[in-house]
Amino acid sequence: MECGVSPIIGFRFSLYPMADDFVKVIKTALGETDTSNVWMHTDDVSTVIRGKQIHVFNVAKAIALSAAKTGKHIALSGTFSAGCPGDTAGDAYLDKSDEVANIDGTKQYVSSQFALYPMNNPSYMDIIYREVNRAKEEGVFNDTMQYASGIHGDIHDVFAFYEKAFSNARSDNHKHLVMTVSMSINSPSHGGR
């Protein structure tokens, strides 16, 4: 398939639970989340989920929340990609309805950093500034830094921001987008939040 034709998006990520029972935390988070709306594959380094944007973000958040609910300090690092499917294995999942499968609304503080890479888009800096300004308006902006921007708050607000940023930074002319996120949850550095 040609780059940019499929509406499929993907998220490749790794969970790093700072706990002796990290295998259990990872396996439980991946196992107890309803992943029926996405194509998923786990290997020794990471997991990839692919499908409609609404489901990819829903599943990503649910896996993070599941791991977070152990109370252990969790790091999550991953890359959202769109516009270059590469293979067609996930395309069957594009027929799914827009009803999300995971609806746990448990509150959970998350501190994170993200970077947007609107591929082949000459206005990429405008797009990045627009999303960073939106983070400030929405109250999830945490910090300015080299190579990324800090986003924090309740996990539901943080993921809602990321999903919107991912939509806003793409257009019909520039479908190929990469967004990296790195999250820290239940860290002692968060000062009890």
Ligand SMILES: Cc1ncc(C[n+]2csc(CCO)c2C)c(N)n1
């Ligand atoms: C989301 C996610 N997927 C895969 C791995 C890689 N990994 C590390 S330990 C482990 C369990 C034992 O096989 C796995 C699959 C990860 N860290 N996070």
